[in-house]
Amino acid sequence: MKNITAERFTNGKPNLRRFHQARWDEPVIFELGQPGQRGILVPEVEEGIKSQVGDALAGIPDGLRRKDPPKLPEMAQPAVLRHYDHLSQENLGVDFNIDVGQGTCTMKYSPKVNDQLARMPEMTELHPLQDESTVQGILEIMYRFEQILKEISGLERFTLQPGAGSVAIYTNASIMRAYHEARGEAKQRDEMITTIFSHPSDAACAKVAGYKVITLYPDPEGYPDLEALKAAVSERTAGLLITNPEDTGIFNPKIAEFTRIIHAAGGLCSYDQANANGMLGITRAREAGFDLCHFNLHKTFSTPHGCGGPAVGATGVTQELARFLPVPIVDFDGQKYFLNYDPADSIGKIRPFYGVAPVVLKAYAWVMALGAAGLREVAEVAVLNNNYLMKKVLAIHGVAAPYAAGKRRVEQVRYSWQTLFEETGVHSEALGIRAADFGVHYWTSHHPYVVPEPCTLEPTESYSKEELDEYAAILEHVAGEAYSDPNLVRSAPHNSTVHTIDHHPFDDPQQWAITWRAYLRKTGQER
């Protein structure tokens, strides 16, 4: 037999994968099934109940009764399973790819053991209003996890209620508002400061909380501009919502000066640590002078992203601000864990009940598998991986890492393909779509594109050196194609589930179709 293995290498390097994503050409679910088919049967009502109750709908007025059955699919169980299995195969989870391409998202490995633990009935089959004596286990996990976050951040109390990072930012803005109200300064302090390389939600959530938003742009070196901050603060300043390192992967060395200036003006400082992956065990919110912070458990703390939630934005504050936290918080009286509704000046509820408990459980298990040394290892390897990948990527013609020239980055890098665009006319977005043909993700940046033709990569700690090499090789190959065969890149994807999508209907109210029924109506199809 011939040496097949040798044919998988060229000049000693592995060839790129001849990837092809699943393409089931799957119908929309309404096209499947047949009238009368059933996917599941529901428990029958016993005769004893029926005979006593008589007419279940008695007393319900005509106008409140459903007349026409909902036009849901009618499918047998295996058909439902196969349909969703097909769709799942047309989706690229972390479990299947070198997911360094979704920068700012911290696409790390979510340990399977944690998922299994969270599926135990002792987690899934708990009602949140059960007597506290019957939920001591989950309350203990929430309490223990709070202690862990206190040590990681240096702050003194946490709520696990916010359902993801953005609502954690909102929670922090709301706590700031309550703090200023308590001091009689709420009306006067109506401005919130953030930076353009902080997440869009730092601006958007502050606005919802009633603040005028002031956005700082970077100085020529890419650091948040200290002079701009000094010019922005005043007696109207309520606070600062800031990421560090920012989405560029650059750590702001003057961060303590930023918080000092805000404090001197009477404001509060909130640290957006949605992505703290490079900082675990290195530096904390407390030492940099922050009053509030939040962590995304679905990012730094490994819980699976679930296509966009469920998630947790764990929100921490100093002792001084603890009285404003959402209720309840979990406490321990030496004998039992309990839900404490005490915080007198609480902003109230942020979410029903106490937060997404199974996500807290998974994050807790992740920390307990690693310990302090392990968390430090997470940060160090994530940062090493990032700098390793940066060196590989910057060797590709047409790309640069704007700002802080020659300096290292922390956990991610915002690259720019401006040179490649100028030389080929191929946009960064097109490179990303072509990269999908090789089975990886690729993300540009939030809007606006301050860095032109952006691309944000975040390798986390979860990928091996060989995998980083493979990702860099894909980028190098795609960038090379932009020069040698730009139409091949522009017409991508070729090996993906579907081909170039017509985007016009999405912004045309006459054409957009957000549900199947709207699509049928707008395309003149009978039901």
Next chain:
Amino acid sequence: MTQKKIVYPYIPNSAPEVKAQMLRDVDASSVEAFYADVPAALRIQGQMDLPEPFLSEYALRRHVEGLLRKNTTTQQYLNFLGAGCYQHHVPAICDEINQRGEFLTAYAGEPYDDHGRFQSLFEYCSMMGELLEMDVVNVPNYDGFQATATSLRMACRITGRNRVLLAAILGRDKLSRVRDYLKPEIEIASVEHDPKTGGMNLKHLETLLKTESAAVYFENPSYLGSLETHGTEITDLAHKHGALAIVSVDPISLGVLAPPVRYGADIVCGDIQPLGMHMQFGGGQAGFIASQDDEKIVMQYPSRLFGISPTRVPGEYGFGDVAYDRTSFAKREEGNEWVGTAAALWGITAGVYLALMGPQGMKEIGEGILYRSRYAMQEIGKIKGVRSDVFSAPHFKEFVVNFDGTGRKVAELNAALLRKGIFGGKDLSREFPWLGESALVCVTEIHTQEDIDRLVSSLKEVLS
């Protein structure tokens, strides 16, 4: 803490030789090189003070299982708690799909690499659209509280007004969330309820509407389980005064109850936890918002909206973001509220649930819940001194049980039920003092006649 070098299974490059090689590759003598921008004064000295880890998977599992086993589940005890989180049967296929790594571990890819996520969420929205008879449904937001709060803010943006009218019977936690979220610029007024039926006091509503208002909001069923039977009158009044009608529903009721659009709702919202999500101590919540396909309304959604579109290959379905420029992703603080990670996996799961149930399943489950909750109301109402007819309106799934005639406190009764392996209804005495010693009892399709009879006989024993 042990100083032994550990190679972590979750961290491929923690193998010392690999790490050293990579450091050489980037010309760094140590990882310290990457932290040069972090001032010494901000550095953590030494190691964080965290609990000793359980390094082996076995030890970790044993530790966490040990903690979880301190819980008592609703499989072990008979549960009658609801109040926003509901025990329904979760079909096996729902768990099968949402445990698949392709969905569970994906995030925010493009419509090409993550086609499956776009299609399955489009289908979820489409099936909700059929249930609600509405053409627009959002990709899930956090929970029903958020759905209500955002619907109210949407109504204010649509009408250009800044006052909303809320039905008086509303869970206090939800009201707290709404209050915080509408602060500081939106005023909230409460519409009195009719103490006999539990429905809205239409006269009071009319009075309140004389002041310019953006929305009239009510729930069907209400937080206390009673149905609002004057939906059309309420929405007519709202419309007459230029306000929008917003109705929050329990989606599992809609196989038997009319979708709110039939009685005039402009925006419908709620929580999809009943549609295939385990209770998870309150972790299964996810919110929906729906409306008709009116550009004025659509452009005020903050959430992602997924649409269907052709591709360059005939007969191929593509998907993508509709009117993306509405969102904070595109416009930061100039977008509508904000958008971000919320509860997408529960949306996919609810889609699986609706596909399995179909029209017949939704009808049967709705009827089954009506039958069982009515039976429970009747049987509990027969107990001496106990009332289950606090409101005369028909109920769905939940109802108030008042114990004032027994002279006993709900807390005490629930403690006694607990000793018999029963989680009694939610104690309402602090949340709604005007209801006296009352509990909110929840009955669903999972309860058998025997279960309900056991609750009744246990209550009798406890009261005797």
